[in-house]
Structure formats: structure tokens, C-alpha cells
């Protein structure tokens with residue numbers, strides 16, 4: 208991992224030794240806006256390496272998006288990838304790295320192992336997904352109207368560049384909802400029944416950094432230090448869920464994103480306060496430590512923070528909540544809650560978090 212201002216330009220050998228023909232995978236805005244694409248181009252031009260830019264990755268990509276980019280990679284003869292962006296370009300590049308190396312789409316699973324993969328370098332331009340350090344790629348799943356995960360060791364990047372400058376031109380709303388994704392990873396992983404000593408200490412470090420940046424996130428005045436702290440918090444969140452996986456709020460958030468287009472971080476974080484309250488009975492001590500690390504006195508303060516960072520008040524009808532519960536309950540994420548979640552518990556958490564307010568529970 209290479210971090211700090213100018214990390215790409217200061218370590219040209221990393222990209223220069225990656226391959227002879229490199230496909231840069233990014234979105235229409237991420238590469239240009241962040242300044243990362245200009246840095247990568249400068250290094251590749253100086254090194255005389257052939258490259259092509261594919262900037263067609265959409266938010267919340269599906270398998271067809273990955274297949275289309277894999278076709279571009281094959282047509283170009285790419286032998287390596289550089290992914291620039293938030294979770295979407297990074298996750299697409301992960302899946303393309305195995306598809307372009309010959310894997311069939313039907314073989315993509317949660318247990319991809321021992322298959323050839325093109326090496327790829329990850330350059331995050333948001334402080335949220337932590338995808339640069341996980342073996343997971345998450346894409347839309349039209350069958351379940353949710354998301355599915357592709358996972359395995361071949362999906363780890365060969366190298367990562369972390370430069371807080373690349374997040375400085377993000378619009379405030381994107382900064383906030385990607386930060387909410389990082390917070391969700393840290394919190395969901397910390398209280399997970401799959402947590403380990405290692406993931407706990409990573410999560411505490413990440414929550415402390417998040418806590419130091421939280422006021423700036425709320426008032427919208429983020430300086431370079433806040434941006435760097437959030438990028439580090441996001442990175443730590445990625446390391447945490449690489450150990451614990453995410454938890455029930457992610458399973459619930461996938462539905463909100465699929466059906467209502469709610470940005471991923473906001474869609475997950477909206478469920479965090481009620482998920483924590485539900486679990487306070489099983490793991491009160493851990494929730495106390497979590498609030499301490501974030502610099503908060505109680506759950507109400509936690510909830511106020513989440514609400515102040517959500518762009519819109521998401522409300523959905525009871526009937527729709529009922530309909531989404533079986534999919535959520537069957538999602539492997541839901542089983543990571545320390546206090547077991549029955550379907551009626553999930554319904555109550557969802558209803559309190561996003562249900563219409565006029566009816567009572």
C-alpha cells in the first residue's frame with residue numbers, strides 16, 4: 208500500500224511494472240474529478256506503457272456492466288487493470304480481473320479461488336467503500352431485487368494508492384453518504400458475532416478517526432486532515448469487514464438501493480441506530496465502547512449524527528417492508544447479528560428506521 212500526497216507520482220514503478228497493456232477502469236466523473244486519472248496517465252506516458260481508459264462504470268453496476276468491461280479488456284489485450292473510483296469501479300475491476308482472465312460468468316460465486324486473474328491496482332477516490340482492501344465485489348442482483356457478492360482471494364488488488372487529495376473535490380452529499388458507508392462497515396463489523404480481537408482493534412481505530420471528522424462532515428467544512436482521516440477510516444472499515452463481513456443493515460440497505468435508488472452508504476446507515484438499539488441488550492458493553500470511540504455520549508447522539516448526514520428522509524410502506532423481509536432474513540449478512548434476528552425483529556427494525564411515521568408499531 209502506498210499512501211500520502213502524490214503517492215501515484217512518487218511510486219511510478221508500481222504502475223510501470225504492472226503490465227504492458229493496461230486498461231484503466233473508472234466512472235464518467237471519478238477519474239477526472241479526483242485528479243487520479245491525470246496522475247496515472249502521467250506515469251504511464253512517462254513509462255511508455257500502452258493504456259486505454261474505460262470510463263463507463265455506472266453507480267450500482269450489475270453483471271452485464273462487468274461483462275461489457277471484460278469484453279473491452281479482452282479486445283484491448285489488457286494484461287493488467289487500474290481501477291479509479293468509489294466502490295463501483297473498484298468492484299467492477301475485481302470481477303473483470305477474473306472474467307478477462309478466462310473465468311465464465313456462471314462460475315462467479317462467493318468462493319472464487321485459485322483462478323487466474325489480471326493484476327489490478329486500486330485507487331479509491333471516495334472515503335467509504337473500503338473495497339481496496341477486501342476480497343469482495345458487490346453487484347446488483349435483479350433476481351432478488353437486491354445485491355449479490357462475489358468473493359475470493361483472487362479479488363484482492365495487487366497494490367493500493369491512498370491519497371486524500373483525490374477525495375477533496377467530491378460533492379458534500381457524496382462525501383457524506385460514502386462516509387456513512389465507512390461508518391456502517393466499522394460499526395457492523397465491530398458488533399458482529401464474527402468479530403475478532405484484530406477486527407475490533409481496527410474498528411476502534413477507524414471509529415476514533417471517524418469521530419474526529421464527524422463535526423466537519425455535519426457542518427460541511429472538511430479540510431485536508433478531515434479528508435485523510437475519513438479515507439483512513441474507510442480503509443480500516445474495509446479491513447474490518449474483510450474479516451467479519453458486513454451485517455444486517457447492509458442486507459437491508461441493498462433493498463433500498465435496488466428499489467428506491469438510495470445511495471449505498473445512506474441505505475445501510477439509516478438502519479444502524481435501531482440495529483444497535485436492538486443489540487444493546489446482547490452487547491451493551493461493546494456499544495458503550497463504540498460510542499466512546501466515536502466521541503459520543505449516547506445512542507441518541509449517534510442517531511442524530513446519522514440523520515444529519517442522510518440527504519433524504521426515506522419512508523416506505525409497511526406492505527413493502529413485509530415483502531422485503533424474507534429476502535433480508537435469508538441473506539447471509541443477517542446472521543452476523545450478535546442477537547439473533549427473527550423476521551419480526553427485522554420488520555421492527557426496518558419499520559422504526561424507514562417506516563411511515565403516522566402508523567404506530
Ligand SMILES: [Zn+2]
Pocket residue numbers: 336388391392453457471475
Ligand atoms: Zn458498504
